[in-house]
Amino acid sequence: MTTNMTSSTLADAINSLPSSGELPLPLPPVHLTTARYFTKIVANGFLSPQNCKYFGEPILYLFYGGVFYRPESSPTRHAIEFPVAFVFNPSVLDSVERFFPFDTGAIKSGRVGGWTDRLKPIDPRFKVDGRRESVAPEMVQYLFGSNANYLRGKINSDSVNKPDPFPLLHEYYSDDLTSLGVDHRQCVIECQCLIDILLTRDLIWVGFPETMTDEFAKLYLLTKPYMPDYYAYDCPVIFNPSEIAAILADKAKEVIYRYVVLPGGD
């Protein structure tokens, strides 16, 4: 398939589409960080935007509806990091400044081969204003058809018939990039926040190393009476973080699927 090189933006394309009836329910957004920062985050009681070299401003990154962990995307360049995941109530989506239909870090750092050039300029072409209501469920519906398909990485085949740049995104999602080390994170909606997100009210689940349970105990007290669920992964030795992240992703998925199975959730 040839690439449509017109300069239509995803936001325009979404706006041009007729209303397609009932949208899927919004999914919980997820913030990923590392064990090294867990203590500080708990002490602060909030997540705050961090300087982003690609966008040139402080940004707090979340992924829509899942744990999409890349060890190399950690905010420092330590030799090894253990993942920590925060899953929030979908109400936190109100704090999102803009959405992108992919992991911008992977695109901008060149981890997706030739797609880095083909998707340029990702901003503004693929940026969707977060202040617009229900934008994430709309993206899910047009790109994947349903929440369940999104979480499985199954693309909406009809998106090739939608206005530019939907066909290009369909092609990107469909391309086999496993040889580049890209996995399910290829199909992900990224949320960018420019403001702090408090942990005290909308946190619904936390995944962290079991050795840091006392930090979670502090968080548990901090969040009363809205205490989150949690999963503490066992790590008495230095396990491969990618394997840990896969476990965390599965555990978080159990939490997120509670939203998918709600009436209208899919």
Next chain:
Amino acid sequence: MNTFRLIGHDNPYGSYPSPVAPVGYIENKLAVILVSKNGTIFQFIDDDSIFIKHSRLITNRLTDYEPQKHRLFAFDKNNIVMYEISKEQGFISDLLIDNDFSTNKPFMRWSLAKSTKATETIYSEFIRTVKYLYNNYPDFVSTWYDNVVGNLTNVYGLNLPSKWQALFYEINTPQNQENISKLPVLSRAYYYFIIPTISILGVADIGSYRLAGKQAKKLGFKNTLLVIDAGTVIMGVSVIIALCLKAEGIDCVLYSRAEPNPTDINVRDGVKVWKDNCCDSMISLGGGSSHSCGKGIGLMISNPGKDIRDFEGLDKSSNDFIPYIAINTINGDVSSLTRFCLITNTDTHAKMAIFDWRATPQVCIIDPALMLRKPTGLTAVNGMDALANAVGAYVSTIANPITDAFSIKAIKLIAKSLRRVVALGSDRQARDDITWAEFLASIAFVNTAGGYIHMIPQHLVGLYSMPFGICGAIFHREFAQFFMNAAHERFADIANAMGVRTEQLSTLEAAQAAIDAIKKLFSDVGVSTSMTTEILLKTMAENARKDLFNLMNPRKVTLDDIVETNKNVS
């Protein structure tokens, strides 16, 4: 794996002590060594990656390191040791022997303990971790315990109680304190529900206490010890009971030296009266003083050679209890219904709490007719004590559906009828309501250990001989607010039971409304006291800290809490 040259380590936790990831070169490429489900692997990292570079001294010490054979553990960034993977269990067990190891990271100990797969190590660290949480994050204990206990049972074969309070109940007994390292088997049914075999509740018109004779005959009484206190003698009820017994051919010996807070001396004196008169059975008549004293006597008679002090704690008797009927004349008393008794140790002046299922009366008679002429002030205090029992039981951390049902109904009855019975003591319907409430609240209380409401007053009673009901009522009034903050939903339920309209209120507002309603009831029935010095409260707090009841509280009580509360007590 190709030759690996160790040059440093990285610690993903960022704090020590911790296992650490070796960092070094494989064919001039920087790599980190990781543990995978497939064994030891390496992962190449960027040359500018951040990690701790080892000094020459450390490098020389770790020169034999081989990724497939060894792992690293760091006590701090400059104190790194290497151990053989095949000896990992022994290495970690040795670390855990040191009680000072990783005190700043207790869950590192816990995680390491599990990795040993040694049951005894896991058990002792489990206890240590539960205690740590209880002391530092009491609100989180239950959540954590519930999360891990199933796994410990399924994976490591540990037989643990389903509730952490039950574990504490076990490990706090003196015997288990001694045997804690011997891995005691902790298998229990965790929700006991204990009541007398027969409970007879009269209505105020009838006088069901007159059934004592017939019940005694059914149980084979021939020569019974009637344990009472001076107040009961004045009421003259003991004479009626004696006549009822006589009508059934049962002889009766009176023992009337149960003090308001019975002592070990009272109990021993009662045992002498029993023996001197060759008694074969016992009836305790009155309030908590008579019943506690009677149970003490019964325990010593049933278990020859033991002193009353030997029974302090849980289920210390070993023989069947003597034939025993308890007749209650006091609203708010729990003794006549329960396995519970309090005896003052005359050497220490502390109350000895005795829980023994064998001491539960075989028959309990509660008769509002005995309470019709009760003084107004006593009626009010007993009623508020019953309310305290019901509320304490409802917010206890080991409340269950049975005790909840009892507690809520008791609260409803008290809210409905206490003002009435205080205003008009002869109102038989109101008196019946309060009697039922007392029964229900007492049962709920003793099957949940009652929590805070009995934690402090029992020490106050023991130390200063204040009436128990007054102590309980006062502390309930002052501490309900404190505990409300940890149990909003439960207190919101209590507001409903007290008749507060909560439809338009948030849970927190409803909970606060419960506290206000309790205080209003206090005020309306005229319970007021002047209260005590800071020293007195501190003394109680020191005792309360050691008290098992604290474990059942929705919020742990500390010395500071009690002193702070004292500022509010008028």
